[in-house]
Amino acid sequence: MPDRETAAISGPEPQVLVVDDEPELCRALSKLLTRNGYQVLTAGDGEEALRLLRQHEIHLVLTDLVMPKMGGLDLLRTGKVISPGTEFVIITGHGTIEVAVDAMKLGAYDFVEKPFTSALTLKTVRKAVEKQRLQAENLELRRRLEEVQDRHDIIGRSDVMRQVVETARQVAASTATVLLTGESGTGKEIFADAIHRWSDRRKQALVKVSCAALPETLLEAELFGYEPGAFTGAVGRRTGRFELADRGTLFLDEVGEMSPTTQIKLLRVIQEGTYERLGSSETRTVDVRLLAATNADLAARVQRGQFREDLFYRLNVINLELPPLRNRGEDVILLAHYFLQLYNQKNGKSLGGFTRQAVEALSRHGWPGNVRELENCIERCVVLSKGPFVDVDVLPPTVLAGKSRYEQVVIPVGTPLYQAELQLIEATLHATGGDKETAARILGINARTIYRKLK
Numbered sequence: 001m002p003d004r005e006t007a008a009i010s011g012p013e014p015q016v017l018v019v020d021d022e023p024e025l026c027r028a029l030s031k032l033l034t035r036n037g038y039q040v041l042t043a044g045d046g047e048e049a050l051r052l053l054r055q056h057e058i059h060l061v062l063t064d065l066v067m068p069k070m071g072g073l074d075l076l077r078t079g080k081v082i083s084p085g086t087e088f089v090i091i092t093g094h095g096t097i098e099v100a101v102d103a104m105k106l107g108a109y110d111f112v113e114k115p116f117t118s119a120l121t122l123k124t125v126r127k128a129v130e131k132q133r134l135q136a137e138n139l140e141l142r143r144r145l146e147e148v149q150d151r152h153d154i155i156g157r158s159d160v161m162r163q164v165v166e167t168a169r170q171v172a173a174s175t176a177t178v179l180l181t182g183e184s185g186t187g188k189e190i191f192a193d194a195i196h197r198w199s200d201r202r203k204q205a206l207v208k209v210s211c212a213a214l215p216e217t218l219l220e221a222e223l224f225g226y227e228p229g230a231f232t233g234a235v236g237r238r239t240g241r242f243e244l245a246d247r248g249t250l251f252l253d254e255v256g257e258m259s260p261t262t263q264i265k266l267l268r269v270i271q272e273g274t275y276e277r278l279g280s281s282e283t284r285t286v287d288v289r290l291l292a293a294t295n296a297d298l299a300a301r302v303q304r305g306q307f308r309e310d311l312f313y314r315l316n317v318i319n320l321e322l323p324p325l326r327n328r329g330e331d332v333i334l335l336a337h338y339f340l341q342l343y344n345q346k347n348g349k350s351l352g353g354f355t356r357q358a359v360e361a362l363s364r365h366g367w368p369g370n371v372r373e374l375e376n377c378i379e380r381c382v383v384l385s386k387g388p389f390v391d392v393d394v395l396p397p398t399v400l401a402g403k404s405r406y407e408q409v410v411i412p413v414g415t416p417l418y419q420a421e422l423q424l425i426e427a428t429l430h431a432t433g434g435d436k437e438t439a440a441r442i443l444g445i446n447a448r449t450i451y452r453k454l455k
């Protein structure tokens, strides 16, 4: 029997709202649908239907066209605004086919003509509900993905980091070359990823090359590709990273390590957008957005004649300087919690956080290896911890032995108190990377007092 039509529906029972001014018809449809696994609500006119639509999660509205108070078309128009995810199927009487076509234009899924058979009605309803489900599922998945991607995941609330993120977001939209600088482990690569993701090129490739990992010829072969026989060992033909990154982004990591000859070739691609594969005379063109990173002091290398000045300026159009972790104040603990979650998940653990002493030790440590060091440290803690919280016993000795990251202030006898106070506030602010909230907490005063005293 066609009554089994809905056997294909899985998951929680779909909610259908039947709207018709003929109570008989409402009852009949309600019975048919209930018997086939739907939850059914009924309404006698459009206004009542809208009220139900506001109050319940309705997957499908099955509505008559001509009704008192508010007709089917108006219900559809308003209903789609109130509940965009709800599908509509229109019941049309004799002579209202044209209106049904209008309804489809307004976003109705389908229509059934009176007099209708149970089989056809059920089939239409099932298809409409399936479409509704699929759409809702995809929407939910996309929402979750966006959430993850957007948090994916630059963690940081300190003023310094907020500024870096803001600048990165601003420059992402342009095609300007960005030079990411900062100590090892400060997040240069994670920012390169983010800039690409925030740019118009996000659908194209982000290609990465480490300039330190390869000797000169091999690096050039990587970057520009080669033809057979271009150098000893070049057997086949190879596509270069520039070509792979065409219309996308190329990330040159540790760019300071590039040899002088390669620097010249790179300069040419930046200036003219052209290059040749090794062993080929055919000039190729590319459209690539360049991001470069280095933890070396590139300006000093320029001074020493190890890095071309013209290339330096071409790469350094925008400089994104990532602050060392020791200058990010409260971010240390924020990141610690973030990594705790991450490694809890990876290790099937459920550590609830850190003990007071652990927080203190983590905050006191200077983190010369920056975020990477912190990440490794937390991974270790998660693996080794037995209790419900991470305690000092699982912290690496380097962290426990950590010297205070706060420098000292020497105040000679004879210094007026207000000046001594100011010196201490300034030094504390310096140590927290300008983070007034944290500085205030360390000093045991509130942030407003800091503002006032600095004036």
Ligand SMILES: Nc1ncnc2c1ncn2[C@@H]1O[C@H](COP(=O)(O)OP(=O)(O)OP(=O)(O)O)[C@@H](O)[C@H]1O
Residues within 6 Å of the ligand: 153, 154, 155, 156, 182, 183, 184, 185, 186, 187, 188, 189, 190, 191, 294, 295, 335, 371, 372, 375
């Ligand atoms: N703000 C941040 N939020 C979350 N994770 C971060 C953050 N900064 C860095 N990380 C993580 O720390 C690790 C080191 O970051 P990354 O590789 O980007 O550093 P880097 O500056 O490129 O270091 P290196 O100079 O040694 O190559 C990575 O696992 C990265 O995901």
Ligand SMILES: [Mg+2]
Residues within 6 Å of the ligand: 188, 189, 253
């Ligand atoms: Mg890196």
